[in-house]
Every structure is written in structure tokens, then in C-alpha cells.
Amino acid sequence: MTRRFNILAAATALMFFGLGPAPAHATTSFGADLSRPANVDFDCTVIPGETRAQSNYQSCSWANDTSGPGTDNETFMSPVGSGVITRIRVKVGPTTGPMQVVILEGSYQDGFRSDREVSCCKEINRTGAFTPKPNAVTALDVSLPVRNDTARGKGSGDRAFDLMALSVLQAGVPVPAHDTGVHDGTGSNATAWWPAWQPGQERADRGGPSGYVVLLNADWEPR
DSSP states (O other): OEEOOOOOTTHHHIIIIISOOOOTTOOEEEEOOTTSOOOOOOOTTEEOSSSOEEOOOSOEEEEEOSOOTTOTTOOOBOOSEEEEEEEEEEEEOSOOOOEEEEEEEEEEESSOOTTSOEEEEEEEEEOOOBOOOTTEEEEEEEEEEEEEEEOTTSOTTEEEEEEEEEEEOSTTOOOOEEEOSOOSSSSOBEEEESSOOOTTOBOOOOBOOBTEEEOEEEEEEEO
């Protein structure tokens, strides 16, 4: 399931190598800027693009991937070290429905560069299903262990990372995301999977919609 996976060519390097582990008991917030409006109108039955193709699925999962100008700190990659996601926040527009946050594990070669292959992903944890409040930011207390350090069960030259993804579990519910209007690959990109992730799955069938920011963020504490 190894494939080229353009996760944050610049911002990922900053997170992996430019930042050390957070001080003990410190809370670090990561993910999307929720001041952005939730202005996406398509649901999981649609693959966004010029033609808006049909996905033939009722559910999907989305994560923030390559960051572009103005979105460099909106990745869903967990902070460096071992910790726990203690709180999540999701922003939706007027139409809402059942959703779920999943934790995915991937790995990459130590000395990561943007032109190296990354293996992604395997589903390792999840929240229960929840329905965010319409036209609001919904916050939920959770306990999701995550790591961004030496790979588990991999060679000594590999490192592992965990990242969040947001699953939309019902057709007719718009993906809670912001459309930046820049769809030429130079701005923010998201990663998407159809259908939504299931427990313990390993997959490499991602899509890469350009120009979207998924409106999810979280609090992380080291442990």
C-alpha cells in the first residue's frame, strides 16, 4: 500500500523536524482555522472537480493534506511525540448529520523529503458517531492516543505518524469544509477516501481534491 503521498511538503517538514516535543502537560491545538466559513455544498456522493463525478458511495472520509499559502498550519498530522487528543472541534453549515473522527497510522523513511514515498494508511482508532450542531462549532471531549515518532514494527530507518480524518456517514450531509476557490493544485489540498474508513482497514485509495480545507481541529497533550 505504499504510494507517493504529498503530505505537507513544507509544513510536514516543519512539524516533524522544526518542532520538538511539547513540554509536559502543555496543550497543543492543531488542525483547521475554524474562522473559515463552511461553504461546501457537496456530499459524499460527489467527487469534487470540474465535472463533479458521482462516487457511488453514501459515506466518505476527509483529511487536510498538502498545505498551500495561508494554510501551512492546518494539517491533521499529530504533533511530534507521544500524546493524546483530548478534544475535537468540527464546524458545519446549515445541514448536518452523523460524523466520526478516525485516527490513521502511516509511516515514512527517516530523513523525510517531499519526493520520498510514504505508506498510508491503517485505521487504528475512532470516536463514536456524533451529529454536530448546524451553523456552529461543536466541541467533543475524547481520548485518542496518537504518536509521531519511531515507527512501530518497521525498520530502524522508518518513522511513523498518526493523523486525524473526518468521516461523513450519511448521504445528503455536506462535507464540513471550506472551499478556498483555488483549484489548480497550488493552494490547500485535502485527502479523501470513498467510502468512509472502517475499523482496522488498510487502504491506499485516496483522492486529492484541490482547494479545500476540512473544518476540524483538536487539542493534544503529551504523555
